[in-house]
Amino acid sequence: MTMTKKPETRPAPASWGLAAGAHVPWEYASAPESTDHVQIKPEYGLFIGNEFAPSKPKRTFEVINPATEEVLARVARASAKDVDRAVTVARGAYHNTWSKLPGSERAKYLYRIARIIQERSREFAVVETLNSGKPIKESRDVDVPLAAAHFFYYAGWADKLDYAFPNRQPRSLGVAAQIIPWNFPLMMLAWKIAPALACGNTVVLKPASTTPLTAYLFADVVRQAELPPGVVNIITGPGEIGMELVRHPEVNKVAFTGSTAVGKMIARAVAGSDKKLTLELGGKAANIVFDDAPIDQAIEGIINGIYFNQGEVCCAGSRLFVQESVYEPLLDKLKARLSTLRVGDPLDKNTDVGAINSAGQLAKVQELVESGIEEGAEIFQPDCQLPDRGFFFRPTLFTGVSQSHRIAQEEIFGPVLSVLTFRTPEEAIEKANNTPYGLSAGVWTEKGSRIFKMVAAMRAGVVWANTFNRFDPTSPFGGYKESGYGREGGLHGLAAYVRLDA
Amino acid sequence: MSPRTATTRRTRASVLDDRPMQPLATSRNGAASERVEVRKTYKLYIGGAFPRTESGRSYEVFDARGRLLANASRGTRKDIREAVRAARKALPGWAAKTAYNRSQILYRIAELMEGRREQFVAEVAAAQGVSRRRATREVDAAIDRWVWYAGWADKFSQVIGSVNPVNGPYFNFSVPEPTGVVGVIAPEESSLLGLVSRLAPVIVSGNTAVVVASETRPLPVVTLTEVLATSDVPGGVVNVVTGLRREIVPALAAHMDVNALDAFGVAPSEAAAVEDAGVENVKRLVRPPSGGLQRYDWLADAAQSPYLIGQFVETKTVWHPIGA
Structure with missing residues (x-):
């Protein structure tokens, strides 16, 4: 057991809503998993x-x-x-x-x-x-x-x-x-x-x-x-x-x-x-949040949906559709939550987002993110420090995304969320299904009949309602x-x- | 492809050279005083209507003894496109019908076929060169096959679907949903029973279909479309294009808005090209049996199965948390 020294604090992200210039009140100590029982042959x-x-x-x-x-x-x-x-x-x-x-x-x-x-x-x-x-x-x-x-x-x-x-x-x-x-x-x-x-x-x-x-x-x-x-x-x-x-x-x-x-x-x-x-x-899953959704649960589901495994998930909820009436409060909460994600050493037990798997994949993520900026979407990234070495990428969120943007059409396979909006269930269905992919989808609402309408309308092989990215050996998985x-x-x-x- | 294909590809001129002034095989021969028969124009069936092919072309269809039966429409790539469009348009309505409703509609097809049983027997016998007795068996089996699949409409989900006992507080179930627009390439040899055996399991689950009819024996299927048009099957659920298969099968196989293809009726020699053409939009594909269909027994119990329905459905799995 190694002693861990008290880590230094850093300025709090503005989205946390603390006083100007305030520091993060506390920090995680590093908690690396031991590797001493693992032998990798040369x-x-x-x-x-x-x-x-x-x-x-x-x-x-x-x-x-x-x-x-x-x-x-x-x-x-x-x-x-x-x-x-x-x-x-x-x-x-x-x-x-x-x-x-x-x-x-x-x-x-x-x-x-x-x-x-x-x-x-x-x-x-x-x-x-x-x-x-x-x-x-x-x-x-x-x-x-x-x-x-x-x-x-x-x-x-x-x-x-x-x-x-x-x-x-x-x-x-x-x-x-x-x-x-x-x-x-x-x-x-x-x-x-x-x-x-x-x-x-x-x-x-x-x-x-x-x-x-x-x-x-x-x-x-x-x-x-x-x-x-x-x-x-x-x-x-x-x-x-x-x-x-x-x-x-x-x-x-x-x-x-x-x-x-x-x-x-x-x-x-x-x-x-x-x-x-x-x-x-591949996939380009829609994660659809209605105005009556349990917002705090939905935030966790959105975060898990796209930042789980650095977003390198074929069924990742990479397109977030938010009903317009809850767009602003939801986005505020989402950005705040994004800012709490810990990016870094994958062996650290507190790490939420680890390394992108390869230099090639990192370059692909970067290229698509640049296309998002060029095509006019607005980028948000939390103010977190990345390790000096390794293939790391900040968890990223785009707003003002339109259906035709590459970041709304192509599978990025990285920690990048595209946020779009809708007004009616029909509009959400139309937009969600507007992709050649059909692996998975998510629906967030407290209204039971609406869940079943949306579940039936999604042209996708797995639909998570009020949850996301769940897997089980008994549960069939695969695409349309x-x-x-x-x-x-x-x-x-x-x-x-x-x-x-x- | 059957050996008869070569015959059908003869030009009109050569046929006339061979058999000048030959009467149609279905015509009643007799004295001049007998009534002159009113013949049928065999057309396509698209979106519930009976258009001629946009090409304005036809090809001659012969009976098993080489006598001219009729001119059939020589459909084209554009006709296939129209048929796919009609099938796509009909899909939401057909898929949304209750299973009980689809069940009754398939049963209704059987009812109306029964009423035209004699006509089908005559057409199958002429097309396939089989005895009346054999043709009757095939027509009866085709009618019974609709009844059998009608019964599956509200049952197959219970056989193919599941509730999945996942390791956690979630309710999780899997249900079959129609794949979408399905291309069906009719078996070349079995003019009616073969197609009914492949078509019924496609549409019973809510898919819509674009059928390429048998090239050499298309007439019984065209008559089937007349049954479909009057049996509460919404227009566009089944669309039938007749013509030369080398011209229209590739168009159907490659069409980007066709979700699945039943290539069971394709000749093994053409299977690779058809499968390859379907890859671009990741079409679901049922291959032909490796030995071809010459010895396939369409009357056998094995020619009907709920597992055939399962080949043209998608499994959707749904998760929801359990909690107060």
Whole structure:
């Protein structure tokens, strides 16, 4: 336990409403999460057939901590040959062991995995935060528990599939190629691997190239759980390696979470094949606040909706629609609340907004924010200090945004909120649905009948009413329109991983 | 595509060369004193109306023995666009109808088809070159299929939907909603039953449809549109374009305002191009069976399923906190 010295106070932001020149009356002491129980190896090979081995030819790339820009490890860069080897090994494991195992036995392996993630939860949380830049309180309280819960939930389905699809004799597909993004590295891994294994498939997973470390830590869970070799294989490399994996003729199923542009490339690559495809793509969610909403709760929901995980969330509530009659009081409160967000060291337990995942993503956020300013929207950023190093960005809010602005149309994937207004429910519906995306939406009102009207009108796969950004393994998640197809979670999530006869 | 396609692509001139002065196969032959038949013009069905194709073109449709049955409209890309517009316009009203109401409307289609049963049997027999007995079985199955899906309208949500026991104080449920405008490419071989088997599960949930009819056997489906027009199905819920599939299927597959495509009736050789064309707006797509439809048994129980309804719905999940 280190002693923490009393931190210096700083001038209070004007939006706090304190006297001119007043300082923040108190400050948080730093509260860093310990990293001493975490061991990151200097180098990780590809995980194929339950063994780590270098890529062939041996090539590696650096993985960094986005909060410090320090190198955390080097990981193997797979070649097309490595992809072929991984798929062949997965195919062998599918034929020889996994597809022959009774569902009840598959279930027990998945329960083991869930338990081991729980047992090693702090280790996972710290590595996730080091590698992704997300605040430790989120990796600790959201990502890791949900990953474990996902395995626990799907474990129970493994021997009950006949009840999920009555009269359809569900059968496994074979080898699943799974490509996941960098925003929720472990949680996305769980969303992909758990239902695939429960349904009797084997897996080749490619984590995002900036965030492979919890996937390789998960490989150690696979080892501890003594899964048959080849059931779970993990390879790393750039996007073109993902495309090699998608195109591999021995792959039966492709599951992708990521950008809409890449999702379309993948859909084209599987067109005409019999590979089953599910896509979970981008979003530009509307978060709609009516004048009768519980304002303080709505403020928390708006903040959580767009600044959770630095806004690097496909379902982030990035377009806020406020009914005109409450616009001014709501904006005042929102700005004040924004000013209390603590931006900085992701390992600090008090941090609300951590680091953007990569320099490239930071540049994209900056570029879109500049476009917002150029197109005439008014920017508000709290007066907070950013660390000297690392990829940090101030939580940002734009007012005076019009429907045609890029910041109202394009997915920013950063801590940037666009605020728009409306007068009637019909206008809110029209504006909210005016996007090619359709992943999620939020509605805030105390009127029950209005909730159901709005919920039904939203062309979006998940609608949060008087809450936002809630996830659960039992709750189907996925998009309408260009946000993709297929669902992850719940009974619906099984459908992506079974062949239905009859 | 069936082997008969080549025949239909013959130009009018070549047909006349082959079969000069041939009477229509549906005409009653007989003495000169017998009444001259009033023939039907087979038109498109768009937005509840029966327009001719904007192209002003037609193509000849033959029976299984190669006798001319009629001229069918040779629809175009523009006709597809009009049909999609009509389908989009009809969508909110159809989707908002109560399930009980949609159920009765689908049942009404069966009632009216029953009244025209003899006509459908004659048309199916002529189109497919099957016996009257076989055609009767197919028509009866098509009528019964509407009845079967009518019954699903207010039940499939209970089978596909769910209440989800999340880990926290939230009420959470998932309901199916119609995907939107769905393109349906009719099976080429099965002129009536094939299309009814694919169309009914699309519209029962509240989607609207743009149908590309069988190219070589379009007439029974055109007659079906006359049933739809008089059976309380709102205009625009089902739109049918006849024509050469190579001209109109790509337009439908690529259309940015079509949300999903039932390509079950597409020939396997064309499947990749159709699927690729649908990617730009992330269309939901049902692929054809890899072996094609030649051996597909449309009369089998497996040709009707609530899971087919499920292929053209979106799952919406709703969360709300529980608290005082």
